[in-house]
Amino acid sequence: MSRDTAPILEIRGLKRHFAVSRGLFSSKTMLKAVDGVDFSVMPQESFAVVGESGCGKTTLARLLLALDRPTAGEVLFEGNNIFSLRRGALRRLRRDMQIIFQDPYSSLNPRMTVEELLMEPFVIHGIGAPAERRERVKRLMDACGLAQSKISSYPHEFSGGQRQRIGIARALALNPKLVIADEPVSALDVSIQAQILNLLKDLQNEMRLTYVFISHDFSTVRHLCQRIAVMYLGRVVEMGQTESLLGNPQHPYTEALLSAIPIPDPNIEKKRTRVILTGDVPSPLAPPSGCHFHPRCRYATEACKSRTPELSETQPGHWAACPVLPFAQKPSAAALIH
Amino acid sequence: MENKSRTAAWKVLRRKPLSLLGFGIIGFFLLIAAAAPILAPVPANSRSAYLIPEYGYNPEPKLPSVKHWFGTTENQYDLYYGMIWGTRTAFKVAVLVVGTALLIGIFLGSISGFYGGWIDEALMRFTDIVLAFPGLVLAVVIVSVLGPSLDHVMLSVAVVWWPSYTRLLRGDVMAIKEREFVLAARALGASDARILIKHIIPNSIYPLLVVASLDVGSVVITAAALSFLGLGAPAGYADWGQLISMSKDWILGSPGNAFAYWNTVLIPGAAIFLFVLGWNLLGDGVRDMLDPKQR
Ligand SMILES: Nc1ncnc2c1ncn2[C@@H]1O[C@H](COP(=O)(O)OP(=O)(O)OP(=O)(O)O)[C@@H](O)[C@H]1O
Numbered sequence: 001m002s003r004d005t006a007p008i009l010e011i012r013g014l015k016r017h018f019a020v021s022r023g024l025f026s027s028k029t030m031l032k033a034v035d036g037v038d039f040s041v042m043p044q045e046s047f048a049v050v051g052e053s054g055c056g057k058t059t060l061a062r063l064l065l066a067l068d069r070p071t072a073g074e075v076l077f078e079g080n081n082i083f084s085l086r087r088g089a090l091r092r093l094r095r096d097m098q099i100i101f102q103d104p105y106s107s108l109n110p111r112m113t114v115e116e117l118l119m120e121p122f123v124i125h126g127i128g129a130p131a132e133r134r135e136r137v138k139r140l141m142d143a144c145g146l147a148q149s150k151i152s153s154y155p156h157e158f159s160g161g162q163r164q165r166i167g168i169a170r171a172l173a174l175n176p177k178l179v180i181a182d183e184p185v186s187a188l189d190v191s192i193q194a195q196i197l198n199l200l201k202d203l204q205n206e207m208r209l210t211y212v213f214i215s216h217d218f219s220t221v222r223h224l225c226q227r228i229a230v231m232y233l234g235r236v237v238e239m240g241q242t243e244s245l246l247g248n249p250q251h252p253y254t255e256a257l258l259s260a261i262p263i264p265d266p267n268i269e270k271k272r273t274r275v276i277l278t279g280d281v282p283s284p285l286a287p288p289s290g291c292h293f294h295p296r297c298r299y300a301t302e303a304c305k306s307r308t309p310e311l312s313e314t315q316p317g318h319w320a321a322c323p324v325l326p327f328a329q330k331p332s333a334a335a336l337i338h
Numbered sequence: 339m340e341n342k343s344r345t346a347a348w349k350v351l352r353r354k355p356l357s358l359l360g361f362g363i364i365g366f367f368l369l370i371a372a373a374a375p376i377l378a379p380v381p382a383n384s385r386s387a388y389l390i391p392e393y394g395y396n397p398e399p400k401l402p403s404v405k406h407w408f409g410t411t412e413n414q415y416d417l418y419y420g421m422i423w424g425t426r427t428a429f430k431v432a433v434l435v436v437g438t439a440l441l442i443g444i445f446l447g448s449i450s451g452f453y454g455g456w457i458d459e460a461l462m463r464f465t466d467i468v469l470a471f472p473g474l475v476l477a478v479v480i481v482s483v484l485g486p487s488l489d490h491v492m493l494s495v496a497v498v499w500w501p502s503y504t505r506l507l508r509g510d511v512m513a514i515k516e517r518e519f520v521l522a523a524r525a526l527g528a529s530d531a532r533i534l535i536k537h538i539i540p541n542s543i544y545p546l547l548v549v550a551s552l553d554v555g556s557v558v559i560t561a562a563a564l565s566f567l568g569l570g571a572p573a574g575y576a577d578w579g580q581l582i583s584m585s586k587d588w589i590l591g592s593p594g595n596a597f598a599y600w601n602t603v604l605i606p607g608a609a610i611f612l613f614v615l616g617w618n619l620l621g622d623g624v625r626d627m628l629d630p631k632q633r
């Protein structure tokens with residue numbers, strides 16, 4: 001990440017609240033799926049967003065591509081707020097920003113062949129003559145590890161991993177600058193995950209892509225991404241360089257998530273503390289007061305119940321929304337493992 | 339793939355001899371309709387092939403004979419000629435009415451389900467109003483206002499039929515539009531029209547097509563009922579419903595002989611019955627073929 005270039009993506013105070021009714025007669029409550037998110041992504045950076053199921057990752061991904069409208073806030077792509085663009089301008093901008101979906105089964109139209117699926121981006125934007133389009137489709141299939149002989153096959157004739165390759169090929173057809181990958185491997189077999197991650201990494205180098213990589217765990221993003229933001233119930237609670245965030249978490253939630261997974265890196269393994277995350281994620285319909293994490297937090301003080309913590313820079317480039325942890329006496333690992 | 343699905347469809351059908359019978363019956367009627375000019379040549383001086391030649395003015399029907407294979411109706415219309423050319427009318431009614439209702443249903447249903455909001459609200463309240471009337475009664479009212487004719491019968495039945503198609507497709511469109519491939523198309527910059535035509539409709543239309551094929555029978559019956567009530571084609575027009583209508587004064591036969599004019603009721607009645615049965619069996623077959631669980 002170079003400091004002298006402008007960010008390709010800037011997110012400011014982004015909120016998306018859904019009005020949901022809980023019962024037939026109850027009044028509507030606001031579900032704050034995304035509740036005040038700020039971050040920026042530099043060109044050719046890989047930026048990870050990590051959080052448990054239901055914390056608002058997919059909602060955020062859709063907002064970043066203007067597939068949904070925010071309740072508040074803005075998303076600047078190369079300096080332009082995508083929500084104030086006109087229809088035509090937004091459609092043209094879509095060539096530059098694409099998405100890879102979580103579920104390779106529902107993200108491909110079951111009634112289209114691979115050729116039709118991969119041709120569609122060119123048809124929509126009127127790029128190339130039919131023969132040239134076909135040629136480009138074949139090159140895309142090559143680049144994404146799909147056999148050209150399968151060009152007339154339908155999605156159901158492919159395995160999950162192969163389908164995800166089709167989804168990736170479609171996202172990259174128009175040579176985008178930014179790709180949002182919403183848990184692109186979480187629906188796949190573990191044995192396939194590494195292949196797809198490697199493909200994404202290779203394609204990034206070749207096509208100089210910027211990634212916003214969404215995941216529910218750190219293991220998929222730690223080798224791919226330079227920076228990580230951790231989300232909890234619609235808010236970013238910690239953000240920093242990958243090594244700094246994984247090696248020295250500044251938020252109790254990150255610390256707890258990290259200790260739940262074994263890390264095959266002795267340097268980090270030595271330093272870390274074991275924390276067991278107790279309780280479930282609270283319902284986003286009735287999030288806890290103050291710091292949303294306080295009922296599950298072992299550092300929580302009385303003040304945490306009423307005060308909503310802001311992100312603050314605890315170390316250069318490392319931000320955390322917790323006024324307690326950085327100063328708390330961290331118990332030793334031995335004391336925590338009985 | 340195409341080939342695979344064709345063999346799969348055949349496999350389903352083979353297990354369902356009744357559906358196969360349905361295809362057979364409709365195929366038989368199709369042959370008759372296609373070969374009508376050969377089976378029942380149009381008289382040289384006829385103004386239209388659909389006008390049944392009349393052999394005299396005697397109001398009393400006649401039984402089958404060598405000259406008139408199915409006999410004659412009241413006023414001496416040749417029943418055989420009417421039956422053969424009436425097959426074409428039956429297909430015309432079935433295809434035009436169901437086709438019109440389908441087109442309206444697809445257009446309004448997809449717009450309603452796709453856009454939602456006030457458009458959906460307005461369209462659904464309107465279909466509620468149409469659906470609140472008993473279909474046949476509404477159709478009778480419409481034809482009575484427009485004046486009796488076969489075209490008006492078809493129009494009125496289509497008017498009665500489209501709301502249920504609109505509702506059915508709307509529901510499926512609402513389900514499909516939430517699928518991620520629709521979002522993917524939008525992310526690529528596809529227009530609403532493209533998303534509807536290329537992505538949503540091809541994935542939501544099959545249940546509607548099954549219902550439509552099952553409906554052909556009821557549509558033909560409804561149209562025949564209107565003709566029977568004297569609201570359809572004029573006397574002498576080759577239309578099964580109209581032929582039954584001409585026999586309604588002779589159903590009870592003559593004094594002492596209840597079956598004196600059996601041919602005038604039984605022949606067109608049997609044709610309508612077989613035609614409707616054929617479509618129903620065929621519709622069942624179409625449903626089974628499209629139902630992946632049956633494969
Ligand atoms: N259209 C909607 N209407 C109402 N609530 C919604 C809507 N979309 C999402 N939500 C809610 O917003 C919250 C966040 O959902 P989101 O799909 O963004 O989570 P996620 O982090 O992607 O989860 P997962 O890991 O399961 O994919 C959830 O509680 C979800 O129920």
Ligand SMILES: [Mg+2]
Nearest residue numbers: 057058059102
């Ligand atoms: Mg998600």
